[in-house]
Amino acid sequence: MTIRRPDRPDRPGHPRRSVLRAGAVTGLGLLAAACARIPTSSPVQQQQVGSGVVQDAPYVQPRLPVQGAAPEEIVLGFVQAGVGPEDDYGVARQYLAPSARSSWDPTAGVTIYPAGMELEVVRTSDVSARLTVQALAQVDARGIRTVLGAPSSREIDMRLEKVDGQWRISSPPDGIFLSQAAFENLFTTARLYFLDPRAAHLVPDHRWFPVQQSAQKLLVQLGAGPSEVLAPAVRSAVPQLTELAEVTLAPGDDNTTQVELPRAIDDLPQSQRDRALAQIQTSLRTLRGLSSVRVSIGGVVVDLSAGDLSRPLPGHRPIGAGTTGIISLADITAGAGAAQLVPALADDVVSSPAIAQSGPLAAALAADGGTLVLASTNGSIPRRDAALGGALVAPRVDDAGYVWTSPVTSAGALLALSGSGSAADARVDAPWLAGRELRALDLSADATRLIVLSADESISRIDLCAVIRDAAGVPTELTSPITLHTELGDVTQVSWYDEIEVLVLGTAAQSGEQQVLVLNLLEGSEMMPAPRPGTLRVAGTAVSEVIWATTEGGALLRTNGTGWSSVDLPARDPSYY
Known part of the structure; x- marks a missing residue:
């Protein structure tokens, strides 16, 4: 196994086949009134989509009704x-x-059920029948997928009537039903990129679209806006597009896909037009088979410069808490000392260090665990010791100038302390955390998406929400969260690994052994090398080739994906910036 590089949208390829991981569904009382399996494979063909062509769109032949069925x-x-x-x-x-x-x-949506599961249909009257399906996930009309914590039995009643002597359904449920395997063939992952309030970053929103209409659906949904978990925290410069026919595809002479956009894009004010094109370009390049895109309006190819907008990734520089405060873990060689990074903390015993990816702001917990120390890598920010009372969760620093933390016993709010002084500090309400034990929090590199790990009576939960900010980047509130599911029984630490991936440390539900996995918000999870017993913390990002860890015994470890090795350095609490 090797540590993976970031999942870059400009690289074509089929997504990993772990989109929905679920254990085998057993003990289903299939009444066998009528059972069959949906065909999920057949030769790949080229498909027409409106006036364009989608390469490598999978095709599965549906069957017409038979006489007398x-x-x-x-x-x-x-x-x-x-x-x-x-x-x-x-x-x-x-x-x-x-x-x-x-x-x-x-x-209207897709109900996804386990591959290989036989469907149950029972006749309930002379003119009605009931379909029973074990749902793994739902995808709504916007392409937003909701993974269920466990397979859920769904019963759908349908009425039928005779039409020219043949039975036909008169009350069908909207949407379609697909096995997991069929869904993975017929739908593709996508990331819609929206603007943060400062128009500094592009923020991804995760979707699933039919392969044959992926580009059209993507552009329509960019105009329709983000999902609920992001909606109050981001915005779109793309105007609302009501018809799929407004977008056409044509393969270019150099194998670059040309996307013809509606003139409504060209009619936007210049700044909005530039941002809309940046959203469109970056989003389209996440689609399967569309890694190379040329955009035109009225047949004229347009410049796709993203301007000041960025698609930030997690940091690549490892740090830790050492004998001289916050130290660098990069370029560690035998006998060489670690570089000290924050002069104001050189004489302090600290833990849980954090540094901003852009800017000098740094933070750590003092020896008492209840004081947050703010400083800087270049001395430009005066040291500030904030005694917040009680044990604090490990701090994280965003690129808007705030350090985030909270008491371990949550009062239903997170604290965002400003590097510019206490007058600018913010208390950000999170009522869904009230009374829970906070174990970890981390902000994505776009400073918008927040993951929070908490527990209640030892039952851990990973929540994903978004930070609502004003135009200056001041945090005001959080959106309502969604829960992320893993196969681990108990989770002790989480951090962002990539743009849509989270590094998770926890224990296996059955064996109780510690495990490290990378949870992809679109495609499932991937196990990393098993950690040493007693591992307290792991740190890694997809742009780095190394994952670091520390144990209860104080050992500092690292792996490049082939096993853990000890590092002879007095340091703990690794992190990246």
């Missing part, structure tokens, strides 16, 4: 036909009564 078979065939989006799911509509064919909305 029973109601159970019609319901099952309708579900199976969800694999065929051609002609606006024309085959699936053949299973519907004429009154339902025009009203059924297949784009």
Whole structure:
């Protein structure tokens, strides 16, 4: 195993096949009234999309209804036909009564169930049947996926009627049903990039779109806006696009995909136009097969300069708490001392060091664990000791000039201390944390997305939310969080590993052994080398080739993906900036 480089959108390739990890579903009382499996593989073909072409779009042949099919078979065939989006799911509509064919909305969402699971359909009356499916996840009309904590049984009742002597469904549920394998073939991951309030960073929003309409869907959703967890914290310069036909695709002579945008983009004020194009370019390049994109309006290729906008990644410079305060863990060689990074803390015993990725602001916890010390790498910020009372969670520093922490026993708020002085400090309410034990928090490199690890009666929970700021970057509140699920039984530490990945330290649910994994917010998780027993903290980012760790016994360890080795250096609490 090797430590992975960051998942860069400009690199084409199929996503890892771990999009939804779930244990085998057993003990299902399949009544066998009518059971079949959805076909999930067939040759890859080139597909037409509107007036454009999508390369390598997978194709699975749906089946037309057969003469004389029973109601159970019609319901099952309708579900199976969800694999065929051609002609606006024309085959699936053949299973519907004429009154339902025009009203059924297949784009309303996707219910995903385990691959290999047989579907149960039971006739409940002369004119009705019930479909039972074990749902793993839901994808809504906007492409937002919700992974369920455990498979959830869903029962869907459908009414049928005779049409020219053949059974047809008169009350179909909106949306489609796909096995996990079929979903991974027919849908692709995407990242929609939105603007932070300072228009300094592009912030990713995670989506899943049908492969055959991925670019069109992406552009429409950029105009529609971000998901709920990000909505109050980011904005879009892309105007609302109501029709998929406003976007056309055509392969260029140099294998670069040309995307023709509607003239509404060109009519925007210059600054908004530049930002909209930056959003569009960066988002399109995350799609499978669209790593090289040329954008045109009215047939004229436009400049896709992102200006001052950045797509920041986690830091690559390792640090730790040593005998001279905050020290560098980079370029450590036998017998060489570690470089001291924060002069004001050179004589202090500190823990949990943190430094801003851009700017000199630094912070650490004092020896008592309840005092937060703010300083700087260049002496430009006066040292400040903030006694906040009680044990504090390890601080993190954002690029807007704030140090984030909280008492371990949460009062329903996080503290953001300003590097410019106490008058600018902010108390950011988080009522969903009230009474919980805070174990860790970390801000993404875009200073917008926040992960918080907390526990209640020893049951750990990872929450993802966004920081709402004003135009100057001052934090005012947090959005309502969503919960991230892992296969670990108890989690003790989390930190951002990449733009859409989180490094997690915890224990296995069954064995109780410590494990380290990288949780991808789109595609699942990947195990890293097993940590040494008693590991307290791990630190790593995808832009670095090394993961660091410290143990209860004070050992400093590192790995490049092939096992852990000891580092002869008196340091602890590794981190990156």
